[in-house]
Amino acid sequence: MCKILFKILFGLFYLAYQLWALDFKGEGTTPTNLVISWEPMSHPNPDLHYRVYWKRDFLTHDWNIEDISNLKQNHIVIENQPTFVRYLIKVVTVNQLGESNSTFKAVYSGQGLPIEAPSNLTSTETTSKSTILHWNPVSRKTINGHFKEYEIQIWNNIESDIRKLYVENFYTSELLITDLRSDAVNFVRILASNRKFQGSASETIEIKTPSHQGTVQTFDAFPLGSSALLLRWTQPIVVDKLKGYKISYEEIYGYSYIQSKPEWTLDIDNPQTNEAKLIDLRPDTKYRVRIAVNRGDSEVEKYVIERRTNSNGSIKPDPSTFAWKLLDSNNDNTTIKVIWMPNVDGRPGLNFIVNYRIKGSSVWSSTNLITTDTSVVIPELPLNQVYEFIVVSVDGEYKTESQIREISTHIEASFLTITNVILIAAAIILILSIFVGIFWRVRK
Structure with a gap:
C-alpha cells in the first residue's frame, strides 16, 4: 500500500x-x-x-x-x-x-501611421537668436502606437540644411529655441512619431530674426547651490547709447504652463557689468531667464535661455578663485572690491565670505555672508600695507577656503598698474619721437 x-x-x-x-x-x-x-x-x-x-x-x-x-x-x-x-x-x-x-x-497589436499633425504652430518673443514655439498636441488616439517624440525641423533662407530638435514628452506644447540664424528668415515645422512610423508635418511657419548686433553676444546661467543662478553675459557689439541691462525670470510649471509673465526683476544701470545673481529660487526647477539691453528707449533686444536649479541639499563647495580692484583712495585709506569667482563647472557653493588681515597679524576680519551678489566692497583699509585675503565659498553648513592672496595698498604698487605702465611707456615713446624729430631738423 x-x-x-x-x-x-x-x-x-x-x-x-x-x-x-x-x-x-x-x-x-x-x-x-x-x-x-x-x-x-x-x-x-x-x-x-x-x-x-x-x-x-x-x-x-x-x-x-x-x-x-x-x-x-x-x-x-x-x-x-x-x-x-x-x-x-x-x-x-x-x-x-x-x-x-x-x-x-x-x-x-501593431502600430500604424500617425494620422494627425500638431496644429496651430506659432512663435512668440522672437529675438535675433531665439524664439518660443507653441503648438497644440495631437490626440493620443491618432498616434496609432506608442508615442515616441515630437520632431521639430528648422532651416533658413541662407542655409538649406535641416536641423532637428526632439521633444519626448507627449504633453509638451511649447519649446524655447536658442540657435536660430540671425538676420534671416527661419522656417519651422513639427510632426509627431510613434516607435515605428513618422506622421505628417504641420504647416511651415516663417520666423524673421533681426540682426544680433544689438543684443548681448552670449548669455548663460550656472546653478549655485540649489536655490540660485549665476548669470553671465558679454557686452553687445553695438554699445551706442548703452545704459545697462534689464533681467527677468519666471518659473516653468509642468510641461508648458508658465507663471504669469513678470516685470523686469533686475535693473542694472552699469553698462560694464557682465554678471548677476538670482536668489531664493526653488530647487530642481526650470526657469526661463531673459536679459534685455537698455538703451533708454522702449525697443529692447532680448536674449532668452532656460536653466534648471540643482536638486535640494547642500554639498561641500570646491575652492574658488577671486579677483580684486583698488577703488577710491585718500591720503590714509583705500577701498578694495573683491569679486568671487566660484567653480561653476564643479561644486560652486551658494554664497561667500571674505576674510582679510594685515600680513603678519594674527587677527582676521570678515565680511558678512554675501548672499545677493558676487562681489563685495571693503572700505577704509589703511594705505601702505600688505593684506592677506581669503574667499570662503559657503553652501549650507559647508565651507571651503580659497588660497591666500596678497594685496598691496602701497601707493607705488597701486600706481604702477598695467594701465599706468602702458600709459607711461606710450608717453616716453612720444617724447623720444619728438626729440628725434627735432634732432633731424637741426642736422638738416
Whole structure:
C-alpha cells in the first residue's frame, strides 16, 4: 500500500515538475497583426504542449485558446486585427495535471501611421537668436502606437540644411529655441512619431530674426547651490547709447504652463557689468531667464535661455578663485572690491565670505555672508600695507577656503598698474619721437 501511495505521489510530483513557467510577450509587427512569442522549453517533454490565450481587453470579449503540440514552435501570428489596440495574452505549458502557473499580460497589436499633425504652430518673443514655439498636441488616439517624440525641423533662407530638435514628452506644447540664424528668415515645422512610423508635418511657419548686433553676444546661467543662478553675459557689439541691462525670470510649471509673465526683476544701470545673481529660487526647477539691453528707449533686444536649479541639499563647495580692484583712495585709506569667482563647472557653493588681515597679524576680519551678489566692497583699509585675503565659498553648513592672496595698498604698487605702465611707456615713446624729430631738423 505504501509503495502504491509513493508511486502516486511521485507521479504527481513529476507531472507538476514538468509544468514550466514560460517567458512570453506580444506585439504587432505590422499595423494589422499581433505576434505572441515565447521561449521554448530547453528540454521538451512529449507529455507536454503549449496553450496560448488571447482576447481584446474588454469584459465582453471571449478568450481565444490555441493548443500547440510542436514543442519547438515559439510564436503564433494573429492576422486581421485592428491597429494598436490592447490585448490580454498568456502562454502556459499543459499536461495531464493541468496548466503551469502564469499571469496575463497586457500588450498591443501593431502600430500604424500617425494620422494627425500638431496644429496651430506659432512663435512668440522672437529675438535675433531665439524664439518660443507653441503648438497644440495631437490626440493620443491618432498616434496609432506608442508615442515616441515630437520632431521639430528648422532651416533658413541662407542655409538649406535641416536641423532637428526632439521633444519626448507627449504633453509638451511649447519649446524655447536658442540657435536660430540671425538676420534671416527661419522656417519651422513639427510632426509627431510613434516607435515605428513618422506622421505628417504641420504647416511651415516663417520666423524673421533681426540682426544680433544689438543684443548681448552670449548669455548663460550656472546653478549655485540649489536655490540660485549665476548669470553671465558679454557686452553687445553695438554699445551706442548703452545704459545697462534689464533681467527677468519666471518659473516653468509642468510641461508648458508658465507663471504669469513678470516685470523686469533686475535693473542694472552699469553698462560694464557682465554678471548677476538670482536668489531664493526653488530647487530642481526650470526657469526661463531673459536679459534685455537698455538703451533708454522702449525697443529692447532680448536674449532668452532656460536653466534648471540643482536638486535640494547642500554639498561641500570646491575652492574658488577671486579677483580684486583698488577703488577710491585718500591720503590714509583705500577701498578694495573683491569679486568671487566660484567653480561653476564643479561644486560652486551658494554664497561667500571674505576674510582679510594685515600680513603678519594674527587677527582676521570678515565680511558678512554675501548672499545677493558676487562681489563685495571693503572700505577704509589703511594705505601702505600688505593684506592677506581669503574667499570662503559657503553652501549650507559647508565651507571651503580659497588660497591666500596678497594685496598691496602701497601707493607705488597701486600706481604702477598695467594701465599706468602702458600709459607711461606710450608717453616716453612720444617724447623720444619728438626729440628725434627735432634732432633731424637741426642736422638738416
